[in-house]
Amino acid sequence: MNICMAHRGWSGKAPENTMTAIRLALAEPAIRGIEIDVQLSRDGVPVLIHDFTLERTTTGRGLVMDHTLEELRELDAGSWFNERFAGERIPTLEEVLQAVKGRCTLNIELKATSDMYPGIAEKVLELLERHEMKQEVCITSFDHDLIRQVRELDATVETGLIVMGRPVLMLEQLEAAGANILSMGYPYLTRELACEALEKGYKVIAWTLDEPSHIRTVMSWHPDVQICTNHPDRMLEFV
Numbered sequence: 394m395n396i397c398m399a400h401r402g403w404s405g406k407a408p409e410n411t412m413t414a415i416r417l418a419l420a421e422p423a424i425r426g427i428e429i430d431v432q433l434s435r436d437g438v439p440v441l442i443h444d445f446t447l448e449r450t451t452t453g454r455g456l457v458m459d460h461t462l463e464e465l466r467e468l469d470a471g472s473w474f475n476e477r478f479a480g481e482r483i484p485t486l487e488e489v490l491q492a493v494k495g496r497c498t499l500n501i502e503l504k505a506t507s508d509m510y511p512g513i514a515e516k517v518l519e520l521l522e523r524h525e526m527k528q529e530v531c532i533t534s535f536d537h538d539l540i541r542q543v544r545e546l547d548a549t550v551e552t553g554l555i556v557m558g559r560p561v562l563m564l565e566q567l568e569a570a571g572a573n574i575l576s577m578g579y580p581y582l583t584r585e586l587a588c589e590a591l592e593k594g595y596k597v598i599a600w601t602l603d604e605p606s607h608i609r610t611v612m613s614w615h616p617d618v619q620i621c622t623n624h625p626d627r628m629l630e631f632v
Contacts, residue, residue: 398426405624408474439486544571
């Protein structure tokens, strides 16, 4: 059965990458995965936020990496979505791990390059070790070198390449990075590629599917294709 993965938490119902969005997803037993975005504060703490800048989803301004955790925690990360969520804060990855442990698979996207956030892989792996959650997560990124670095640091954690486009030698790139997950933007993913990857032992995540017709089409390709969506309720109608 296709796994339903909530994109940035249940971001169709609550502000993305917030504890409320995470808890909403956890409250629905049929949601078996949650995708989140992780960056580092200026003082090196892994936090949840998608954009490299603060303006879209918080009351702050400037780059995430230029603000300490204390400064980031002072920002409102909810009222942009709806005034009902005023006062939502940017959560730390550690807070999310504590909430999710034993309940759901977590897809941790590193929103970075190894040059932009030196040490991000080590810091995330350290938290996973501390909370004994290495087998409950996967780590993904657009930066293939960063994923290779994660694999070199710890070969026991599942890793994946995120791809927007349809590059040649896709499966060869997975092998070169030591990754076992292909996470691809659904307009570029084909039934043939998805099935080939699955047959060769890779996991496949299609993102971000919000139209019911698109969800139903991709689900029909193979029962093991995971669906990442902002609106899990639209997928669960078909499950």
